[in-house]
Amino acid sequence: MESHGVARSIRARTEEQRLQDLEKIKAYRNLENQILSQSASGTYNFALFQLTTELLHLNPEYYTIWNIRRRCLISDLLFRQPCELSPSGASLSTSPNATKERPLDASLPSPSDPIPLYHRFPIAGKNSAGLVASTALADPQRSDIQYQAPNSEGRESDGKVLRSELAFTLSAMDPGIGHPSTAGSDCTGDMGNGTQPSVQDAYQGRTQLPAWGYRRFIVAKLESPELQGKSMAEDEYAYTTKIIGFNLSNFSAWHYRSQLIVRLLDRRGGGDRMRAAFLDEELSVVRRALNVGPDDQSLWYYHQFLVSQISEYGDGHTIAPALTVDERAAYLRHEIEEINDLLEDYGDIKWIYEGLLECTLALKQLEQRAERGGGIFDVKTWLVKLQALDPMRSGRWSDLERRVRD
Amino acid sequence: MATSFENLPEELQLATSAHVKYIQSLDTRKDEYDYWLTEHLRLNGLYWGLTALHLLGHPEALPRAETIDFVLSCQHPNGGFGAAPGHDAHMLSTVSAVQILAMINAFDELETRGTGKAKVGKFIADLQNRQTGTFAGDEWGEEDTRFLYGAFNALSLLGLLHLVDVDKAVDHIVACANFDGGYGVSPGAESHSGQILTCVAALTIAGRQDLIDTDRLGRWLSERQVASGGLNGRPEKKEDVCYSWWVLGSLEMIGKAHWIDRDKLVAFILRSQDPENGGISDRPGDMVDVWHTCFGLAGLSLLEYPGLQPVDPVYCMPKTTVQRVLGQSWKKTPLSSSAGSI
Numbered sequence: 001m002e003s004h005g006v007a008r009s010i011r012a013r014t015e016e017q018r019l020q021d022l023e024k025i026k027a028y029r030n031l032e033n034q035i036l037s038q039s040a041s042g043t044y045n046f047a048l049f050q051l052t053t054e055l056l057h058l059n060p061e062y063y064t065i066w067n068i069r070r071r072c073l074i075s076d077l078l079f080r081q082p083c084e085l086s087p088s089g090a091s092l093s094t095s096p097n098a099t100k101e102r103p104l105d106a107s108l109p110s111p112s113d114p115i116p117l118y119h120r121f122p123i124a125g126k127n128s129a130g131l132v133a134s135t136a137l138a139d140p141q142r143s144d145i146q147y148q149a150p151n152s153e154g155r156e157s158d159g160k161v162l163r164s165e166l167a168f169t170l171s172a173m174d175p176g177i178g179h180p181s182t183a184g185s186d187c188t189g190d191m192g193n194g195t196q197p198s199v200q201d202a203y204q205g206r207t208q209l210p211a212w213g214y215r216r217f218i219v220a221k222l223e224s225p226e227l228q229g230k231s232m233a234e235d236e237y238a239y240t241t242k243i244i245g246f247n248l249s250n251f252s253a254w255h256y257r258s259q260l261i262v263r264l265l266d267r268r269g270g271g272d273r274m275r276a277a278f279l280d281e282e283l284s285v286v287r288r289a290l291n292v293g294p295d296d297q298s299l300w301y302y303h304q305f306l307v308s309q310i311s312e313y314g315d316g317h318t319i320a321p322a323l324t325v326d327e328r329a330a331y332l333r334h335e336i337e338e339i340n341d342l343l344e345d346y347g348d349i350k351w352i353y354e355g356l357l358e359c360t361l362a363l364k365q366l367e368q369r370a371e372r373g374g375g376i377f378d379v380k381t382w383l384v385k386l387q388a389l390d391p392m393r394s395g396r397w398s399d400l401e402r403r404v405r406d
Numbered sequence: 407m408a409t410s411f412e413n414l415p416e417e418l419q420l421a422t423s424a425h426v427k428y429i430q431s432l433d434t435r436k437d438e439y440d441y442w443l444t445e446h447l448r449l450n451g452l453y454w455g456l457t458a459l460h461l462l463g464h465p466e467a468l469p470r471a472e473t474i475d476f477v478l479s480c481q482h483p484n485g486g487f488g489a490a491p492g493h494d495a496h497m498l499s500t501v502s503a504v505q506i507l508a509m510i511n512a513f514d515e516l517e518t519r520g521t522g523k524a525k526v527g528k529f530i531a532d533l534q535n536r537q538t539g540t541f542a543g544d545e546w547g548e549e550d551t552r553f554l555y556g557a558f559n560a561l562s563l564l565g566l567l568h569l570v571d572v573d574k575a576v577d578h579i580v581a582c583a584n585f586d587g588g589y590g591v592s593p594g595a596e597s598h599s600g601q602i603l604t605c606v607a608a609l610t611i612a613g614r615q616d617l618i619d620t621d622r623l624g625r626w627l628s629e630r631q632v633a634s635g636g637l638n639g640r641p642e643k644k645e646d647v648c649y650s651w652w653v654l655g656s657l658e659m660i661g662k663a664h665w666i667d668r669d670k671l672v673a674f675i676l677r678s679q680d681p682e683n684g685g686i687s688d689r690p691g692d693m694v695d696v697w698h699t700c701f702g703l704a705g706l707s708l709l710e711y712p713g714l715q716p717v718d719p720v721y722c723m724p725k726t727t728v729q730r731v732l733g734q735s736w737k738k739t740p741l742s743s744s745a746g747s748i
Contacts, residue, residue: 004646006693008680067548213595251641255596258585297629297641305585392635393628395664 031055039068044075053168060172066210070217073165078158078221155227162227165218172211173243173252212252233264244289254302261319272322279319279331282306287338294346300355307335311362325370332363350389353382357400379404414673420711421681425699426464428684429455432696448490449480453502454700456509460724461703461715465509474512477503478520485525486544496544497533500526501556508563509727527566530557539574540592550591551582555604558611559721563731572612579605580617587622597626599639599652606656607720615660624662627653635670636678636689646688647678647698650705655719658708661738668709675702 035051049072055065219232240257243250261282265275283306289299309319310331323331339355346352360379383404387397432455435441444451452473459467480487480503486495487503504526507513516523533542533553541553554575561567581593582605588597589605602623609615630637630653636645637653650671657663677690678698685694686702707717718728718736728735 004688004692005644008687008691008693064548209591209595209598213591216594252596255584259594301586301641308585392631392667392670393665395666396625396628396662399665 028058031058035065035068039071044068044072046072046077048072049077056172060208060211062210066214070214073161073218073221077161158227159222162218162222166215169211169215169218170239173208208252212256216256231263231267233260233267236260237264251298251301254298254305258302258305262317265319272320275320276323276327279306279309282319283331283335290342291345294342295349295351297351300351303355304358307332307359307362311366325366329363329366332359332366335359336363348385348389350386353385353389357382357386361404414669414676418673418676419681420676420706420713421679421684422462422464422713424681424684425462425679425686425703426459426467426684428680428694429459429696429699430467431684446489446493448493449477449487449499449506450489450502451696452476453506454696456506457723458696458700458703460509460727461707461717463713463715470510470512473506473510474515474519477506477512478515481520483521485521485527485529487526494544495529497530497541497553497556498543500530501560504560504563505721505723508731509723511730513564523564523566527561527564527569530561531566531569533557534570534575536571536574539571539576539578541575551579551589551601551608552591552604554578555608558608562611563721567611576609576612576614576617579609583617583619585622586626587619587624588626597640599627599630599637599649599656602627603652603656606659610659610720618660620660620662624657624660624665627657628662628665631666631671634689635667635674637666637671644689645674647675647686647705648688648701650675651701651708651722654705654708655722658719658738659736663708672706672709672711675706678702 031051031054035048035055038048038051049069052065052069052072055062056069059065219236222228223230223232237257237260240253240260243253244257247253261278265278268274286299286303286306289296290303293299306319310323310328312318313321313323313328336356336359339352339359342352357379360382380401383397383401387394390397432451456465456468456473459465477487479491480489480493480499482488482495484495485500486497487500488495489499493499507516513523516526520526530541533544534540534557535542535549538549539554540549540551541557542549543553557570558567558572558575561569578593579589582589582591582595582601584590584597586597588599589601590596590598591601595601606615606618606623609617629641630639630649632638632645634645636647637649638645639649639652654663654666654671657665674690675686678687678692679685679702680687680694683694684699685696686699687694688698703714704717704722707714708719710716716725717723718725720736721728725735
């Protein structure tokens with residue numbers, strides 16, 4: 001129904017190839033069915049968790065499987081009392097004081113963390129006509145689960161599990177980086193037999209989006225009061241630096257970085273000078289990258305983000321909210337100079353002209369708002385260049401020209 | 407604005423009758439494994455195929471009575487629809503069901519032979535997270551802005567949008583907005599063309615386009631066009647015919663469809679056809695499928711390719727259907743651009 005990147009061919013498979021395909025299909029569907037039916041029965045345990053590892057190895061885009069993995073973590077692999085492990089590794093707390101539905105994740109800040117299904121749509125078994133109004137959890141395995149803040153041993157165990165999940169996402173994002181032989185070894189030591197699938201070859205050319213989403217979910221767990229109770233913004237910021245170091249052209253990594261910065265700065269708690277210094281450093285990071293890859297869209301989008309942090313002020317929630325109008329104007333002028341320098345080395349790359357235009361218009365707006373006069377920039381020339389270099393978007397350049405004229 | 411197609415090479419024509427035959431053949435492929443591998447998309451596939459046929463001007467090419475029978479056979483007592491008989495109810499298949507019934511004008515059958523509109527509305531409304539405003543896909547709780555759009559789409563067609571907290575849902579969409587003007591699957595997630603279309607369409611249905619940074623978003627969307635003329639879904643990714651819908655539909659809704667090269671996109675879509683066997687693929691030379699056939703044709707319709715029925719960018723259905731059901735359909739209106747961005 002939906003195929004991507006599959007070459008059109010007259011069906012000229014040999015019979016042998018056809019049979020091989022059928023075997024592959026059968027294996028894939030068996031694995032999928034195993035996972036989905038176990039998930040439907042509500043039995044989230046380490047065995048199911050391992051099955052998701054196997055399927056994600058084959059298909060990291062299958063977001064429902066990442067969801068099932070989340071549920072395994074929430075309901076089984078985390079917040080266990082180690083002494084109550086059953087021989088199979090499944091965890092079932094059977095404390096007589098069990099409370100049934102204290103929301104496990106009520107305290108977690110992550111907006112991307114789905115509220116566990118049994119707290120919103122309690123399962124009443126496969127016969128249910130969809131959603132059930134009652135709050136009783138009909139699955140007998142679930143009814144005794146006690147959700148309590150883990151003791152320090154539990155915290156340590158959970159921390160290990162979650163950090164190994166971070167390693168899993170790293171290998172999902174770039175098979176060259178991850179070390180699957182060590183990822184998860186801590187947690188499999190606790191839980192019994194665990195084979196370490198090789199994920200290296202599986203993820204070439206696949207979308208990373210579900211992996212990033214899953215990573216944010218894991219980070220939120222680690223940050224929760226029950227565990228580390230503190231922000232991981234620094235670590236995650238460092239993670240983006242690492243990923244970008246391997247591949248500058250990683251839109252997801254730069255995006256995530258832009259999301260982390262404000263939280264990071266709040267945590268570092270420094271004053272205005274520290275914030276301005278941070279802004280300087282980020283600008284030079286992206287400029288250094290642009291010097292190497294001036295036609296890289298991801299870099300220009302991040303540059304646009306930083307420029308908007310400078311030019312849009314007033315709501316306080318930016319990198320350096322205390323910058324004065326004059327200081328902001330100075331930043332923008334400096335950026336214009338730097339981007340002009342790029343032109344000397346690189347000539348006709350449309351992104352450079354677009355960058356110049358963006359900074360200039362931002363500067364104009366800033367100055368208008370502060371009712372200052374400014375220098376004259378060669379906006380019209382740049383627009384002419386953009387029309388020539390990028391005729392596909394001529395509708396946009398014409399609109400811009402009309403606006404600049406007014 | 408009528409686009410001239412003088413610049414197109416003569417050999418690039420829309421292979422209408424081949425596409426009709428292709429869509430008609432889809433349900434006859436029960437001896438192929440792919441048919442069974444995609445059973446979890448059957449009802450959605452029916453929507454894609456039917457939309458394509460309507461846009462091609464051949465709405466009668468799939469038998470109406472059998473279509474209604476099949477759709478209703480997917481319905482659960484709680485009002486929701488699964489992707490195929492016996493498959494669990496889900497938002498996406500429910501939306502497809504409502505859209506199919508809207509296109510073939512069969513809401514009355516929903517009343518007499520199905521569970522009725524009200525129950526369908528309740529199934530959808532119950533999937534809203536009343537704290538955050540967003541929607542889950544089903545009882546398993548996975549949240550995605552696509553489901554929010556699906557809910558608005560189906561509920562508005564059923565006249566039941568009042569069942570949900572529209573304002574809260576709008577707040578959630580705003581929380582999914584990014585600095586580049588785009589929208590992601592959830593707050594904090596990066597911009598993606600599919601999510602952008604769903605968020606922009608949902609805001610349009612809610613009458614809140616004022617919340618969109620149309621200049622920034624228009625810029626982001628216009629950059630999806632690559633040298634081949636095709637559109638990609640995100641920076642650095644390959645072009646794909648289905649983004650002719652997700653990206654172009656979004657641009658249309660915010661009044662910036664002229665920010666891409668229309669002739670080049672038309673040529674790209676036409677080159678992605680299989681003119682002999684019918685169907686359209688993700689890019690020239692690849693395998694065709696009904697998803698890309700639907701969205702490629704929807705893109706061509708937005709580009710006003712001659713002979714196609716006009717498509718409504720908010721609902722991805724023929725304008726005539728939307729007009730009939732809602733009493734009005736999408737009109738291009740000049741939107742004033744927001745200040746403060748290029």
